[in-house]
Amino acid sequence: MENNFLWWRDGVIYQIYPRSFSDSNNDGFGDLLGIISKLEYLSELGVDAIWLSPIYPSPDKDFGYDIADYFDIDPRFGTMADFDLLLHEAHKRNIHIVLDLVLNHISDQSTWFQASKSSRDNPYRDWFIWRENPKGKQYPPNNWHSNFWGSAWKYDKTTEQYYYYMFLKEEPDLNWRNPDVYKKMMDVFKFWLNRGVDGFRLDVFNEYFKDDQFRDNPPKLGIRPFEWQKHIFDVNRPEMMGALKDIRAILDSYPERYAVGETFLATTSEEAAKYIGPDKLHDAFDFTFLECPWNSKCFSSIITRWNSLLSRNDGWPNYVLNNHDQPRSATRYGKREEDERMKVAAAMLLTLRGTPFLYYGEEIGMRDIKLKRNEILDPVGKHYWPFFVSRDGCRSPMQWDSSENAGFSKRKPWLKVHPNYLQRNVKNQKEDPNSLLNFYKNLLTIRKTTPALQKGSFVPVTSNSRRLLAYIRQDVSQTVLVVLNFSHHKARLAMGSQLRGKDWQLLLSNKRSLVPEIKNNWLPLVGDEASLYIYKNKK
Numbered sequence: 001m002e003n004n005f006l007w008w009r010d011g012v013i014y015q016i017y018p019r020s021f022s023d024s025n026n027d028g029f030g031d032l033l034g035i036i037s038k039l040e041y042l043s044e045l046g047v048d049a050i051w052l053s054p055i056y057p058s059p060d061k062d063f064g065y066d067i068a069d070y071f072d073i074d075p076r077f078g079t080m081a082d083f084d085l086l087l088h089e090a091h092k093r094n095i096h097i098v099l100d101l102v103l104n105h106i107s108d109q110s111t112w113f114q115a116s117k118s119s120r121d122n123p124y125r126d127w128f129i130w131r132e133n134p135k136g137k138q139y140p141p142n143n144w145h146s147n148f149w150g151s152a153w154k155y156d157k158t159t160e161q162y163y164y165y166m167f168l169k170e171e172p173d174l175n176w177r178n179p180d181v182y183k184k185m186m187d188v189f190k191f192w193l194n195r196g197v198d199g200f201r202l203d204v205f206n207e208y209f210k211d212d213q214f215r216d217n218p219p220k221l222g223i224r225p226f227e228w229q230k231h232i233f234d235v236n237r238p239e240m241m242g243a244l245k246d247i248r249a250i251l252d253s254y255p256e257r258y259a260v261g262e263t264f265l266a267t268t269s270e271e272a273a274k275y276i277g278p279d280k281l282h283d284a285f286d287f288t289f290l291e292c293p294w295n296s297k298c299f300s301s302i303i304t305r306w307n308s309l310l311s312r313n314d315g316w317p318n319y320v321l322n323n324h325d326q327p328r329s330a331t332r333y334g335k336r337e338e339d340e341r342m343k344v345a346a347a348m349l350l351t352l353r354g355t356p357f358l359y360y361g362e363e364i365g366m367r368d369i370k371l372k373r374n375e376i377l378d379p380v381g382k383h384y385w386p387f388f389v390s391r392d393g394c395r396s397p398m399q400w401d402s403s404e405n406a407g408f409s410k411r412k413p414w415l416k417v418h419p420n421y422l423q424r425n426v427k428n429q430k431e432d433p434n435s436l437l438n439f440y441k442n443l444l445t446i447r448k449t450t451p452a453l454q455k456g457s458f459v460p461v462t463s464n465s466r467r468l469l470a471y472i473r474q475d476v477s478q479t480v481l482v483v484l485n486f487s488h489h490k491a492r493l494a495m496g497s498q499l500r501g502k503d504w505q506l507l508l509s510n511k512r513s514l515v516p517e518i519k520n521n522w523l524p525l526v527g528d529e530a531s532l533y534i535y536k537n538k539k
Contacts, residue, residue, distance in 0.1 A: 007096050008199060008258040008282060009316055010454040011048025012350070012444060014358045017324050018055055018077055019063075020397045021360055023409035030397070030408070032078035032086050039089055041426070045363060046444030049096035051201050053324055055083070059109045061170040062379065063395075065203065066107040070188045087196045096198035098258070103185050104207045105171040113172055120159050126178050129164035131214060143216045144234050145226045149383050152234070166207055166234070168379060176208045176243065189250050199251075199258030205244075206275065207264045209237035224384075231265055244280045251282075258282050260318065269305050276315035283318045283355065290326055294333045294341070296469040296486040300460065303352060303471075307458055317354030321345060322362050328394045331368040337420065339365045339436040340528035343510040344484050346436070347530035350443045351473060351482045353458035361398055363440040364429050368393030369418045377415065401427040434510075442508055446532065450507070452478045461499070467491040468525070472498070474537075480507065481533040488527040495521040507532035 005011070022034030032055065042050065054064035055077045064074070073080050090097055106113060115124040131141035131153070140153035141162055146169075153162040154169045165172050174181050189200070211233035222228045251257040260283035263272040272286045286306050292298035306317050321329040330342055342365050349356045371392055376382050381390020392415060399421040400407030406421035418424070429437035447453045452475045461470035467487035473480040481499065485491050495518060506515045509531040516524050525531065 005454070006256065007048045007094075008256075008355060011096075012046070012356050012358060012447070013049045013051055013098060014042060014045075014047040014360065015051045015053070015323060016360050017053045017395055019414060020395055020408070022398065022400070023411070023413070026410040027076075028409050028411040028413045029076050031076065032073070032082040036082075036086050036089050039093055039095065042095060043093040045441060046448060047095065047358065049098055049198065050090065051098035051357070052100060054100045054102060059107055059170070061107070062168055063377075065102050066105070066168065066171045067102050068107040068110045070101075070103075070106075071191055084195070091196070097196075098199040098201055098260075099192055099197050100203060101188065101200045102203040103174070103188065104204050105165065105167060105173045108170045108172055117156055117158060117163070120161070127175055127181050128172050129175050129210065130159070130161045131164070132161045142214050143229065145229065147226050148380055150225065164210070166204070173207075173210070177212065177239075182243075186246060186250060189247060193250070193254050193257060198256070199260070202259055202261045202281070204264040205261040205281075206240055206266075207235050208243060209239040210234050211237060235265055236271075240275075241280070244275065248279055248281070260284065263287070269302065269309055273306070273309040273313065273315060276310060277313045283316060285318065285320060287320075289319055290321065290323075294486060296463075296484065297466060299348065300469055303458075304460060307353060317352070318357060319349055319352050319354050320357040320359075321349055322359035322394070323357075324359070324395060325391055326394060327389075328359070328366060328368050329362065330365045331393070334365065334367065337424065340510060342436055343439045344486065344528055344530045346440055346443055347482065347508075347510075347532065348469065348484055350440075350447055351453055351480070351532065352471075353456070353473065359394075363437050364399065364424060364426055365436045366396070366399060366424065367418060367420065369396040369416060371416075375416065399425040401425050439510060446507055450478065450480060450534070451475050452480045452534075456480070459498075461493070462496070464494050465491045468493055476537065478534055478536050483523065483525060483529070483531050483533075485525045485527060485529045490527060491525045493523040493525065495523055499523075502535045504533040504535050507534045 019030045021030045022038050023030050024033035024037060054067060055073055056067045057069040057072050057074045058064045058066050073083050087097055112124050112127050115122050116128045133139040133141050137160060140151050144152040146152040146166060148167050152164055152166060155162050163172050176182055215233045217229035217231055217233055220230050251259055259281050261275055261281045263284045266272045269286045269288055272284045275281050275284045289302050310317050329345055333341055373385050376390045376392060378390040378392045381388060381392060396415055397406055397408035397413045397417050402422045402425055405413055406417045406425060429435035452473045456473040456475040459472040461472060463470050467485055468491050469484045470493055471482055483493055500521050504515055511526050511529040
């Protein structure tokens, strides 16, 4: 590995949903000590950082995204001493820790909001967004909608005003225009950085500021109420850029710290890209990548656009196929229990120019669980059933082995385990050399030992076949050719002038162990093949 390896740029980040990863005390709920017990597994897998979904004290109305205290650990996950031990043990294995920061809103059970709602003249009153409509208390202050359902304004009888919330009514939005709130939010960053945390994923960061005049959003066509208006005045306000500059300055005052943002309501790559740069965030998610069907043309167009946009502002790409809010890629793309297509997805994700994000269980091809109505826990799923299947499906316990509850816990888990755990689990796949898990391990090893796959340029290769996605990753010393067949049928790649006449060596393939015979400058591929070839550049 080169000496200038930078973990967040050149490495791989693995998202853990803590309550579903590993339960150390057998209460059915994953915890920090459970994560510590699996650090050796993560080290062997080859990831460079773990991002933890919220672990702070919370009433759990929204699975920890309704934080009650930014400066502590929820007892269900453990103690601050457990967290410090996790930092120590992870760093000992060169694994970095990324925390999820939810700074747009807070729990209505927090001491701040309880004080704020107690009276209009309470010192914490202006820490939240309180408004009234001159027409009368039966009218909310404006037409803004909650992303989950209904009006974004909740009337409080005690003080006879409305407070604003973008998500659940139990998650009032903080008033970032208040200097005391602004300072406190910056203090949150410093608190965890001083503790040794390496980076942050910022939940809905571009929602921090709202229009200071509280103007109505203009109407538009949509399916659910939230989509009946153009979200102009309740998100993406210009004041956000100043906040990002201050956040970045704090991060840059520590060595190799990092922040990636969840760009809320970003429907284009351009919207995400504008928040990335030297005085902004290191990264922001482009979720258009998640919206692609299993189609090489769709992925190719987004990859090309994302690279082009970020080259203009000295930004660095990132890619993600799974997270805690989306159906798993194996559910979206997989064929029953077959994993060859998922190996193609893995090869794409881990060889593109940019930081790959993996979601726990992605490496063994976990599928979403199916839930009956009375099993749904997600508040959004409960409200929109049966039109929305809930976010619970992708949050089921990690499948470690074929023992009771998939080795996650000896007690019934907080959410049920997928019934395929008897076959699909870490233990089984470790023992199978052709498994998806071992393919991931091989890919991660190759990525870590191949500089061109970390920092090399990205050059698309024009393909004659709509089934293929092909590209070159190249640095001064080596060239890597990645060829991915998105079809179950055979295909072939035309070896143009940039590819022919090279002494290609096979780095990895899920379908072959030797370089195939290239006839008349055509490289053959079988169905669902992912292959990496390399040659050393002549100096």
